[in-house]
Amino acid sequence: MIEIIDLKKEFNNRFVINGIDLKIPKGKITCIIGGSGEGKSVLLKQIMGLIKPTSGSIIIDGTDITKLKENKKDFVFKKCGYVFQFAALLDSLNIFENVGLTLLEDGINKNEVLEIVKNKLNLVNLSEDILYKYPSELSGGMKKRVGIARTLINNPSIILYDEPTSGLDPITSKIVHELMSTMQKNLNITSVVISHDVEVFNYVDYVALLYQGKIRYFGPATTIWQSDNPYIYQFVRGLTVGPIQTESQKI
Numbered sequence: 001m002i003e004i005i006d007l008k009k010e011f012n013n014r015f016v017i018n019g020i021d022l023k024i025p026k027g028k029i030t031c032i033i034g035g036s037g038e039g040k041s042v043l044l045k046q047i048m049g050l051i052k053p054t055s056g057s058i059i060i061d062g063t064d065i066t067k068l069k070e071n072k073k074d075f076v077f078k079k080c081g082y083v084f085q086f087a088a089l090l091d092s093l094n095i096f097e098n099v100g101l102t103l104l105e106d107g108i109n110k111n112e113v114l115e116i117v118k119n120k121l122n123l124v125n126l127s128e129d130i131l132y133k134y135p136s137e138l139s140g141g142m143k144k145r146v147g148i149a150r151t152l153i154n155n156p157s158i159i160l161y162d163e164p165t166s167g168l169d170p171i172t173s174k175i176v177h178e179l180m181s182t183m184q185k186n187l188n189i190t191s192v193v194i195s196h197d198v199e200v201f202n203y204v205d206y207v208a209l210l211y212q213g214k215i216r217y218f219g220p221a222t223t224i225w226q227s228d229n230p231y232i233y234q235f236v237r238g239l240t241v242g243p244i245q246t247e248s249q250k251i
Contacts, residue, residue: 082160
């Protein structure tokens with residue numbers, strides 16, 4: 001489980017994250033939603049250890065990563081995989097090299113790495129025909145899946161997705177959502193998804209809404225459309241999240 005306690009992050013005298021408390025259930029998919037500039041990616045990068053919080057705690061499987069020394073962090077973060085918004089594949093490397101990069105750098109035999117890479121590509125419904133192609137030869141959806149395969153290479157128990165369907169058409173977005181859901185069920189992975197896409201509600205277990213640096217809603221995705229939470233009401237209907245309207249103001 002990931003537990004976030006009174007987390008704050010300040011940039012230029014402004015708190016982008018301003019006291020977040022959130023428990024992310026183990027073995028489930030939790031989606032964090034919110035408007036642009038609300039700090040969703042900042043939150044994700046703090047969980048991953050890419051940004052240091054101003055204050056507060058992030059506890060992963062019982063370990064507060066904000067208290068760890070740099071030489072102790074690898075042990076925790078090897079449990080985590082990060083799927084970048086635009087896949088972040090290296091253009092100069094072929095797909096085999098992109099997916100197997102960390103294993104190759106560790107000096108593992110190339111033939112062993114090849115079998116592992118084939119297995120990870122199979123998990124994301126990609127064939128070995130693309131092993132020696134380059135990112136420029138793949139579609140946007142295929143690049144996304146290669147990025148997920150690369151994340152799986154170290155068998156993480158936690159995967160963090162930063163806008164996994166950004167820039168994709170509706171059909172490809174559905175394929176990526178279904179893939180995330182299938183992997184979570186088959187591999188029992190704890191997943192955290194940052195997204196603007198309300199279609200993701202059909203594939204996740206829980207939804208948290210971030211607004212003005214705080215979590216304003218957390219609940220099951222299955223009840224999201226019936227929620228009377230005013231922030232959720234405005235967000236899912238495509239309205240600008242702003243000052244909460246009273247019933248008299250809505251009339």
